[in-house]
Amino acid sequence: MGSKVKTLCELKKDCLKENLQEYKKLVRDARFVCKKCGRAAKDAERLCKPAPLGS
Numbered sequence: 001m002g003s004k005v006k007t008l009c010e011l012k013k014d015c016l017k018e019n020l021q022e023y024k025k026l027v028r029d030a031r032f033v034c035k036k037c038g039r040a041a042k043d044a045e046r047l048c049k050p051a052p053l054g055s
């Protein structure tokens with residue numbers, strides 16, 4: 001795996017299995033939700049259409 005940032009939205013299911021531990025860390029303290037895909041992540045750059053959680 002390289003250092004290129006990939007959005008969670010782009011992750012395939014197979015990729016998710018391989019990176020489950022990393023994925024857990026990214027979603028555990030989620031602060032953003034993707035308006036397009038409905039995924040949540042800690043970092044906005046991990047989502048294609050990030051929107052802040054809460055207000």
Ligand SMILES: [Zn+2]
Nearest residue numbers: 009034037048
């Ligand atoms: Zn998305």
